[in-house]
Amino acid sequence: MRKTLLIFFAGFLFVRCHAQSLEQKIDELLTAYASQNKLNGSVLVAQKGKIIYEKGFGYRNAEQKIPNDVNSIFQIGSITKQITAAVIMQLQQEGKLSVKDKLSKYFSGFVNGDKITIENLLTHTSGIHNYTDDSVVMKSDLAKHYSQQEMLKLFAGYSPDFEPGMNWRYSNSGYSILGYIIEKVEKKPYEKVVRQRIFQPLLMTNSGFDFTNLSSPNKTKGYFSINPNPMPAPIMDSTIAYSAGAIYSTVGDLYKWERALYTNKLLKPESWKTVFTPYKNKYGYGWGIDSLYGKLLTTHSGGIPGYSSNILRFPQDEAVVIVFDNSSSGAVTAISKNIAAILFNQPYQVPAVRKEISVDTTILKQYIGEYELAPQFIIRVFLEQNALKAQATGQPSFDLFAEKENVFFLKVVDAKIEFIKDADEKVTEMILYQNGQQPHGKKIK
Numbered sequence: 001m002r003k004t005l006l007i008f009f010a011g012f013l014f015v016r017c018h019a020q021s022l023e024q025k026i027d028e029l030l031t032a033y034a035s036q037n038k039l040n041g042s043v044l045v046a047q048k049g050k051i052i053y054e055k056g057f058g059y060r061n062a063e064q065k066i067p068n069d070v071n072s073i074f075q076i077g078s079i080t081k082q083i084t085a086a087v088i089m090q091l092q093q094e095g096k097l098s099v100k101d102k103l104s105k106y107f108s109g110f111v112n113g114d115k116i117t118i119e120n121l122l123t124h125t126s127g128i129h130n131y132t133d134d135s136v137v138m139k140s141d142l143a144k145h146y147s148q149q150e151m152l153k154l155f156a157g158y159s160p161d162f163e164p165g166m167n168w169r170y171s172n173s174g175y176s177i178l179g180y181i182i183e184k185v186e187k188k189p190y191e192k193v194v195r196q197r198i199f200q201p202l203l204m205t206n207s208g209f210d211f212t213n214l215s216s217p218n219k220t221k222g223y224f225s226i227n228p229n230p231m232p233a234p235i236m237d238s239t240i241a242y243s244a245g246a247i248y249s250t251v252g253d254l255y256k257w258e259r260a261l262y263t264n265k266l267l268k269p270e271s272w273k274t275v276f277t278p279y280k281n282k283y284g285y286g287w288g289i290d291s292l293y294g295k296l297l298t299t300h301s302g303g304i305p306g307y308s309s310n311i312l313r314f315p316q317d318e319a320v321v322i323v324f325d326n327s328s329s330g331a332v333t334a335i336s337k338n339i340a341a342i343l344f345n346q347p348y349q350v351p352a353v354r355k356e357i358s359v360d361t362t363i364l365k366q367y368i369g370e371y372e373l374a375p376q377f378i379i380r381v382f383l384e385q386n387a388l389k390a391q392a393t394g395q396p397s398f399d400l401f402a403e404k405e406n407v408f409f410l411k412v413v414d415a416k417i418e419f420i421k422d423a424d425e426k427v428t429e430m431i432l433y434q435n436g437q438q439p440h441g442k443k444i445k
Contacts, residue, residue: 041325044251077302085286129158179243222306225412233306331414371441
């Protein structure tokens with residue numbers, strides 16, 4: 001008996017020390033990101049049903065110097081989609097709809113309405129154009145309240161991107177339509193349905209929709225950048241982001257949601273299996289399904305003016321990483337993956353401080369121009385008082401700092417820009433390095 005007790009006691013010490021080591025490594029990593037203005041928000045890390053790290057960084061309100069903590073409330077953007085998808089599956093379980101239903105059963109006026117299914121909307125294979133790619137819409141008054149009729153008219157007015165089911169393209173329009181279908185089926189507002197079906201059963205008491213009118217002292221303020229000077233972002237009205245991205249929450253509340261995915265409290269096992277089945281582009285119902293470090297990964301990010309968010313789940317290990325940010329940081333995905341690397345004893349790198357070099361103004365002038373990275377998304381590069389700046393469509397301008405003669409980094413977000421020349425030494429394009437992606441932008445002016 002005594003020998004058995006010693007073995008268990010030794011095992012307890014090992015687990016405790018291991019947890020402390022993980023916590024120290026995670027804290028060192030996140031402190032480095034925060035010190036370089038790449039993290040301003042809240043983080044939660046858990047494994048096997050136990051929170052091993054939870055902490056706030058930076059400011060909830062930068063002007064008033066109110067710090068973030070674990071109770072800070074953030075807009076979570078497109079993480080909303082997984083909750084919308086879960087409600088759709090609940091309604092299918094109850095026989096109130098089918099994911100094979102056609103869009104025309106619920107709303108008329110859509111090209112291909114007799115072909116587009118609810119499943120197409122869930123998996124971004126409907127071909128309905130993404131309204132947030134419309135620069136005219138995104139430059140309009142984002143604080144304005146829009147009716148369901150106005151939004152549906154907007155969505156139906158776009159030409160299809162492709163035939164339903166034939167391709168994949170991320171569509172916030174499609175997920176907003178899912179919210180309207182939920183309203184039509186349940187005969188009550190989408191927000192009320194989600195509150196009754198998801199938030200209340202899971203005791204997500206700090207989650208909701210109307211962020212504009214939220215009066216909680218834990219409410220964060222969103223920024224395009226915080227340093228060197230705070231640059232507040234407008235709040236997008238919940239009727240615009242809607243069931244595609246209007247939910248606000250805390251890391252703790254989202255963790256309650258994540259834990260529920262392992263139970264049958266919200267959905268039957270066969271429904272969860274469908275949710276996490278990858279279709280085109282490794283996307284299921286409101287979730288990306290992939291692998292990382294040789295492990296099954298289910299994930300989604302969120303972005304809304306002033307906010308970015310990310311959730312990484314490793315269901316086979318019951319591990320989750322949740323990162324919220326209210327400074328428009330482009331580093332949340334990289335941060336999440338580095339935390340996961342620590343969890344699974346994989347290589348990771350604590351970000352080093354980038355050193356700025358001096359570049360002659362005559363060289364900087366070569367980079368002036370407009371670069372098209374996507375339809376209706378252009379980055380304008382210009383000189384102001386001999387300093388190079390960049391301004392993306394619908395966003396404020398930011399300083400560029402030279403790392404090399406043709407490579408520049410931003411201090412406000414985790415991103416850098418590389419300028420490419422042709423054989424004649426003429427600048428022809430740029431490459432934007434951000435969130436693990438490298439889109440090229442052809443110089444058009």
